[in-house]
Amino acid sequence: MIHKYKLNGYNIVLDTNSGGVHIVDDLTYDLLDNVEAPFEDKCPRNVVEKLSRFYPEEDINSCYDEIVQLYNDKILFSEDDYEKFAKYSVASPVKAMCLHIAHDCNLRCEYCFASTGDFGKGRKLMSFETGKKAIDFLLEKSGDRENLELDFFGGEPLMNFNVVKQIVEYARSREKEFGKRFRFTITTNGMLLDDDKIEFINKEMSNVVLSIDGRKDVNDNIRKRVDGSGCYDVILPKFKKLVEKRGDKEYYVRGTFTKHNLDFSEDVFSLYNEGFDQISVEPVVCEPEAPYALTEKELSSIFSEYERLSARILENEKHGGKFNFFHFMLDLDQGPCAIKRLRGCGCGNEYVAITPDGDIYPCHQFVGLEEYKMGNLEDGTFNLDMKAEFAASHVYTKPECKKCWAKFYCSGGCNANNYIYAGDIHNAHKFSCQLEKKRLECAIMMKAARLECEIAE
Amino acid sequence: MKHIKTINKANLKETAKKGGCGKCQASCQSACKTSCTVANQKCER
Numbered sequence: 001m002i003h004k005y006k007l008n009g010y011n012i013v014l015d016t017n018s019g020g021v022h023i024v025d026d027l028t029y030d031l032l033d034n035v036e037a038p039f040e041d042k043c044p045r046n047v048v049e050k051l052s053r054f055y056p057e058e059d060i061n062s063c064y065d066e067i068v069q070l071y072n073d074k075i076l077f078s079e080d081d082y083e084k085f086a087k088y089s090v091a092s093p094v095k096a097m098c099l100h101i102a103h104d105c106n107l108r109c110e111y112c113f114a115s116t117g118d119f120g121k122g123r124k125l126m127s128f129e130t131g132k133k134a135i136d137f138l139l140e141k142s143g144d145r146e147n148l149e150l151d152f153f154g155g156e157p158l159m160n161f162n163v164v165k166q167i168v169e170y171a172r173s174r175e176k177e178f179g180k181r182f183r184f185t186i187t188t189n190g191m192l193l194d195d196d197k198i199e200f201i202n203k204e205m206s207n208v209v210l211s212i213d214g215r216k217d218v219n220d221n222i223r224k225r226v227d228g229s230g231c232y233d234v235i236l237p238k239f240k241k242l243v244e245k246r247g248d249k250e251y252y253v254r255g256t257f258t259k260h261n262l263d264f265s266e267d268v269f270s271l272y273n274e275g276f277d278q279i280s281v282e283p284v285v286c287e288p289e290a291p292y293a294l295t296e297k298e299l300s301s302i303f304s305e306y307e308r309l310s311a312r313i314l315e316n317e318k319h320g321g322k323f324n325f326f327h328f329m330l331d332l333d334q335g336p337c338a339i340k341r342l343r344g345c346g347c348g349n350e351y352v353a354i355t356p357d358g359d360i361y362p363c364h365q366f367v368g369l370e371e372y373k374m375g376n377l378e379d380g381t382f383n384l385d386m387k388a389e390f391a392a393s394h395v396y397t398k399p400e401c402k403k404c405w406a407k408f409y410c411s412g413g414c415n416a417n418n419y420i421y422a423g424d425i426h427n428a429h430k431f432s433c434q435l436e437k438k439r440l441e442c443a444i445m446m447k448a449a450r451l452e453c454e455i456a457e
Numbered sequence: 458m459k460h461i462k463t464i465n466k467a468n469l470k471e472t473a474k475k476g477g478c479g480k481c482q483a484s485c486q487s488a489c490k491t492s493c494t495v496a497n498q499k500c501e502r
Contacts, residue, residue, distance in 0.1 A: 013461075014479065017469065017470070018468045018469055018470055019465065019466045019467065019469035020463060020465065021463070021464050022461050022462065022463050022464070023461070023462045023464060024460060024461050024462075025460045025461075027460060028460045028461055059460075062459060062460070063459075063460040063461075066458045066459070066460050066461050067461070069458075070461065070463070074468065074470070075463065075468060078470070082472075085473050085477075088477075092479060093479070095479065095483065096483035097484075098485075109468065145479055145480075146480070147480060147482075147501070149482060149483055153490075161484030178485070183482075187490065195497075209490070221501055241461065254490075280489070282489065326489070326494075326497065327494060327497070329497040330496055330497055331496075331497070332464065332465035332467065333465055333466050333467040334467070334499065334500055335467075335477070335496050335497075335498065335499070335500065336472075336495055336496065336498050336499070336500055337472035337473065337476025337477065337478075337500055338469050338470065338472045338473035338476055339472075339473060339498065340477070340481060340495060340498075340500075341469070341478035341495055344484065344495055345483065345484035345485050345495065346483045346484060347485065350479070350483055351483040351485065353490065363485060364485075364490065393497075399496065408469060409494065409495065410494060410495065410496070411484075411495040411496075414485075433485040436494065439494075440496075447464055448464055451462075451464050
């Protein structure tokens with residue numbers, strides 16, 4: 001399976017099964033519409049005749065030879081022989097956990113998928129006792145996995161920061177005994193950040209996600225305090241301080257774009273101009289009826305904006321500027337292995353979410369969906385059948401994914417989105433797919449452009 | 458090659474043979490939290 005497209009002056013051909021990425025001339029681009037494996041020694045006469053109206057016959061033949069060579073090198077029209085690996089997709093140790101430390105929030109962001117923090121289940125803070133049980137659960141279920149990930153999530157985790165500190169201390173105290181290494185992360189809206197919290201976060205958290213939507217008016221229009229006023233002026237200086245003191249450790253400023261800011265590249269650059277260099281701005285996930293929802297109607301605008309953003313980033317790089325945009329980051333040589341790409345995010349199998357009551361869900365997006373409650377830390381239940389169901393969910397059990405060129409990049413997409421918006425974890429949420437594919441096309445084009453720049457230098 | 462420039466060196470198929478060690482990050486534990494992208498992650502082996 002190949003996927004070819006034109007973007008920003010480049011003709012790009014992607015070979016799905018090998019991950020091969022090729023920049024081709026117009027002749028190759030057109031020739032690929034007319035030939036397919038298995039190949040003959042020479043370009044079929046009818047194809048040569050058809051294209052010789054536009055290209056010299058000699059070039060058509062030499063181009064055909066190059067295509068055949070790449071086919072023989074197994075990086076063009078390569079075979080899909082991954083299904084045999086997919087069969088080994090069985091239950092794995094639990095290695096990552098999203099800890100809902102606070103089902104409460106001090107902001108009232110209109111688009112919040114957590115129903116302004118409580119996930120529709122009432123405002124609650126996690127106790128240290130429950131947090132401790134979560135750590136014990138992770139230690140017990142993690143088998144031979146050495147790196148354990150624990151994300152403090154909410155609601156707003158800083159509303160229960162003493163418990164965050166206690167849990168970190170407890171987890172660290174057990175690392176040696178179990179031969180594990182905890183990697184903590186925290187996602188915060190920044191309202192309660194102060195010097196002490198910044199110091200603790202920068203010391204203990206391997207990644208921190210700072211929620212801010214970009215331009216002040218865009219942010220304040222939707223990320224509101226309880227009194228209705230915007231939060232931008234409070235959070236921006238705190239985020240700057242945190243990042244300044246953080247050194248080389250990972251962080252992201254992370255925004256959401258909606259129908260109200262389809263010119264979201266302005267928000268990305270607003271964050272960049274404020275001094276941030278690790279930026280993620282992502283499409284809102286919500287019911288299509290919501291006033292800020294992104295729908296099919298907005299699709300062409302979003303596509304154009306992703307193209308504009310990718311071109312602006314490249315232009316910025318030409319002038320020496322540099323930042324990472326999370327959804328355009330792609331490592332074509334050192335990325336995840338094919339097995340990881342088959343399995344996807346790992347929710348419900350390698351990854352679970354824990355609520356303040358100790359309820360276990362496949363991930364934070366499933367929290368509150370009773371049919372997907374996997375168990376509870378207090379009563380020791382953990383539904384292994386459901387875990388096995390998630391373990392067996394991969395790109396080859398998702399009919400639409402199986403035949404999609406992007407399957408090894410998104411790995412079957414978000415199971416929660418699939419369930420909530422398409423009715424089943426195995427049904428692709430087509431709207432998300434379309435955005436994902438556009439982002440990939442942009443990201444791959446950027447690789448081509450950067451390579452060209454390097455060559456020119 | 459005159460007509461085609463290949464820009465990556467790795468072949469995904471090679472990674473299938475020795476892959477699946479599970480040392481890498483769970484995909485949603487990074488910036489995302491709302492949309493799944495796996496290919497932007499690192500192999501940690």
